[in-house]
Amino acid sequence: MNLRQIVAAVRNPKNEEDERTSNRRFPGKDCAWRTAVKFSGLRAKSQRKRSAVVTRRSRLVAGNWKMHGSRASNGALLQAVLAGLPRESGAEVVVCPPYPYLQQVSERLAGTSIAWGAQNLSEHGSGAYTGEVSAAMIKELGCRYVIVGHSERRTLYGETDAQVAAKFAAARAAGLTPIACVGETLAEREAGRTEEVVARQLHAMLEKADFGAAVLAYEPVWAIGTGRNATPGEAQAVHAFLRRQLSPDVRILYGGSVKAQNAAAIFAMPDVDGGLIGGASLAAGEFIEIVRAAQ
Numbered sequence: 001m002n003l004r005q006i007v008a009a010v011r012n013p014k015n016e017e018d019e020r021t022s023n024r025r026f027p028g029k030d031c032a033w034r035t036a037v038k039f040s041g042l043r044a045k046s047q048r049k050r051s052a053v054v055t056r057r058s059r060l061v062a063g064n065w066k067m068h069g070s071r072a073s074n075g076a077l078l079q080a081v082l083a084g085l086p087r088e089s090g091a092e093v094v095v096c097p098p099y100p101y102l103q104q105v106s107e108r109l110a111g112t113s114i115a116w117g118a119q120n121l122s123e124h125g126s127g128a129y130t131g132e133v134s135a136a137m138i139k140e141l142g143c144r145y146v147i148v149g150h151s152e153r154r155t156l157y158g159e160t161d162a163q164v165a166a167k168f169a170a171a172r173a174a175g176l177t178p179i180a181c182v183g184e185t186l187a188e189r190e191a192g193r194t195e196e197v198v199a200r201q202l203h204a205m206l207e208k209a210d211f212g213a214a215v216l217a218y219e220p221v222w223a224i225g226t227g228r229n230a231t232p233g234e235a236q237a238v239h240a241f242l243r244r245q246l247s248p249d250v251r252i253l254y255g256g257s258v259k260a261q262n263a264a265a266i267f268a269m270p271d272v273d274g275g276l277i278g279g280a281s282l283a284a285g286e287f288i289e290i291v292r293a294a295q
């Protein structure tokens with residue numbers, strides 16, 4: 001059974017009647033298809049079992065600062081966020097500044113409720129890799145999280161599924177929590193390939209390491225930095241699809257043009273556990289409102 005068939009089976013569990021019909025239509029020879037049906041049956045059964053288990057996933061809001069900031073502006077932003085965050089925040093908050101500012105951010109946030117992380121890491125442990133930063137180095141700066149496989153890394157820097165998977169494994173091995181990003185382009189969505197693409201990206205990582213306590217971020221490429229967010233329903237559909245392939249306690253964040261004004265509706269979806277926030281994480285007021293919406 002190939003990936004496309006697994007995706008079809010997970011998305012659209014068939015009942016026995018469908019299977020009988022299909023056997024009539026494809027008598028005896030479409031084995032892969034029937035294996036997919038069988039697989040989907042098992043999947044559906046385990047889903048029912050899982051839904052009986054009450055899982056309480058904590059909310060997480062992560063700010064991806066991308067290549068923005070200066071010592072002065074970072075200081076002011078953190079000051080304002082710390083001052084404005086509710087004392088008893090029900091959501092975990094993380095900021096991911098550019099590498100050179102991790103030291104500054106770690107000093108400012110030590111002892112506060114906000115964690116910090118990096119935006120990328122090398123898949124290698126050490127060696128002649130000019131310009132790269134290892135998981136151990138990131139760890140040494142007190143990072144708990146690291147973003148892996150962001151679509152900007154994939155599209156602008158040519159990171160392949162295999163490379164992203166190696167980075168994911170390196171982060172896991174070092175005890176960092178990867179925020180692993182998956183998402184389809186507009187052309188892929190319009191071609192009806194969203195699930196196939198995100199499943200391929202996810203399974204590449206799962207082949208290299210257990211998902212464990214890692215965080216998944218669904219970030220449709222067409223929604224990143226465009227001002228056009230996925231509707232809550234569109235996000236929920238993909239999150240539910242991804243959830244079916246993971247342990248029920250994995251946190252799945254939505255990312256792509258989340259703002260104060262749309263956050264509550266997106267976070268209200270049952271399979272959305274928070275957000276990965278780009279542009280809006282650079283404005284303290286917006287970011288604080290998004291964190292409030294996640295509680």
Ligand code: PGA
Pocket residue numbers: 064219223224225226227255256257258276277278279280
């Ligand atoms: P955006 O970016 O919120 O600016 O769309 C999200 C991201 O790239 O993680």
